Amino acid sequence: MPNITLTVNGTQHRLEVDPRWLLADVLREQLNLTGTHLGCEQGVCGACTILLNGRPARSCLTLAVTADGSDIITVEGLAHNGQLHPVQEAFWQEHALQCGFCTPGFLITSVHFLSENPNPTREEIREALSGNLCRCTGYQHIVNAVERASETMRKGATHAVPQD
Template identity: 90%
Template sequence: MPNITLTVNGTQHHLDVEPRWLLADVLREQLNLTGTHLGCEQGVCGACTILLNGRPARSCLTLAVTADGADIVTVEGLAKDGELHPVQEAFWQEHALQCGFCTPGFLMTSVHFLNENPNPTRPEIREALSGNLCRCTGYQHIVNAVERAAETMRKGANHAISQD
């Protein structure tokens, strides 16, 4: 069984993984990071989105062995020392989640998007979120939340998610 190294939310792990295991399953089953959800296992719904070397990736379409050596951030890595990331805070304040199942994927997508585009328009936000499906909210409050987070982040300190 191949042995791989993953740095997840700043912690390095050496793991024996079967070549066919998905990264999502390794995160969930071996590292017990169950915040990354499996919604479709077809790469459509985006619930399993993580940051892989700083970029959003579908962990349900990624074989864990191909991520050997990667830096990974999951939803569990967003808050720092009990302080929520501005995107998390905004999702909370704007009621951007109902059942919460899709939420980790939306958060990871939004965090990356706002790092790339700190001052987006609503259509740009909707475009950025178009790879994530939500069945509860109708998206409107999610768009509100991303707008709010953008404003907070523009005003505030650097909230870039780093891998160190």
């Protein structure tokens, strides 16, 4: 089996992976980072979205072996020193989740989106989140949360993209 190196949430891992293993499975099964959820496993639902070299990517549509050498941030990498990321904080404040299954993908997608567009309109937020499906909330509170996070982050509440 090929050996690969992944830097996940700032920690470098040397892993032996079967080529058919998806990045999502390696994160979950080998690194026990089970915050990355697998919904549809065909790229539609967005629950498995992670940051791959600073950009959002579907970990269910990426073979771990092809991510060799990459820098990855999962939902576990968003909070720092026990402090929630402003986007996480806003999801909590705005009740932007019910069952929570889709939330990791929404958080990662939102964190990246706000780093590129710190002052979005509600329509831009909806467009940015259109690749993430939520079956509970009807999206209203999620849009509210991202809007709230953009406000707090513009006021300077910590980093937009986590740094390690």
